Amino acid sequence: xxxxxxxEVRRLLEAASPARREEALKFRHLSGKYNCxxxxxxxxxxxxxxxxxxxxxxxxxxxxxxxxxxxHDYPHIHFNLSHCPHAIAVAVDDSPVGIDVERFIEPKxxxxxxxxxxxxxxxxxxAEHPDEAFARLWTRKEALFKYYGTGIRxxxxxxxxxxPPDIRLDTSVDRPRRYALTxxxxx
Numbered sequence: 001x002x003x004x005x006x007x008e009v010r011r012l013l014e015a016a017s018p019a020r021r022e023e024a025l026k027f028r029h030l031s032g033k034y035n036c037x038x039x040x041x042x043x044x045x046x047x048x049x050x051x052x053x054x055x056x057x058x059x060x061x062x063x064x065x066x067x068x069x070x071x072h073d074y075p076h077i078h079f080n081l082s083h084c085p086h087a088i089a090v091a092v093d094d095s096p097v098g099i100d101v102e103r104f105i106e107p108k109x110x111x112x113x114x115x116x117x118x119x120x121x122x123x124x125x126x127a128e129h130p131d132e133a134f135a136r137l138w139t140r141k142e143a144l145f146k147y148y149g150t151g152i153r154x155x156x157x158x159x160x161x162x163x164p165p166d167i168r169l170d171t172s173v174d175r176p177r178r179y180a181l182t183x184x185x186x187x
Contacts, residue, residue, distance in 0.1 A: 004034040012037035019061070035083035042090045043079055050092060051077060066151030080146050087179045098146030098184035100139040104131035115141070117157045132173055132180065139182035140169050147184035 009030060013021055016037055024036040047053040053074065060072035071077055079092045080099045091099040112121055112134065120137055127133035141159050145152050147167065153159075163169065168187030173180045 003038075004031055006030060009033050009037065012041060016040065031085060035088055039081045039083050039088050039090055042088065043081060043092070046090060046092045047071075047074075047077070047079075053077075064149050066149060068146065068149035068151075080143075082142075082146075082181075084179060086177055087174075087181070089181055089183075091183055091185070093185060095186045096147055096149070098143040098148070099182070100142035100146060101179055101181040102135045102139050102142075104129075104135045104178040104180070106131045107134045115156055117161065120157075120160070129175070131178075132175065135180035136171055136173060136182075139180045140171055140184075143169065143182040143184040 009024075012034070013024065016024065020037065020040050024033045027033045027036060051074070061069045062072045063069055069079070069081075071079070076094065077092065078094070078096050079090070080097050081091075082089045082099050082101045084101050084103045086103065087101045089099045089101040091097040107115075107124065107130065112124060116124065116134075116137060124130050124133045124137065137160070141156060142152070144159055144163065144167070145156075166186055167184060169182055169184050171180060171182040
């Protein structure tokens, strides 16, 4: 994230597809533009390194019913992106993946009760660092929704209660940088 500058955003805009350029320009702040563009540059690098795919300006993304992107010409390759202030996460695999990265926030009681079930609310409220506990749980939920490609649904509060045994949720926390990251994948 130390590369975020007006000059770097200009460079990334010049290299981006028209659709990505349009999406990036919707962000008001320079960091939002940078994260949007840099995450796709990282995706291109991973696809080239691991699959030998050199994506040009014409590569097509398909967008699922609930917003999950996929590669039109490579349906066997799955990917997912996430970004927040100070962190970008990209996952690429041969099977479905979902990834989420979030900054720590001190959750308001209304947000906590809306997004978490009773035991999760208790876990966050009892935690030494409630902001960290909330981010850890939230990234697990969002990564799982992104894995399924369903978008956030009415099962938000209880989605973690019944995870199929073939799906793994790997969560890491960076306390000094104040963010949590979860990768949902086949285990």
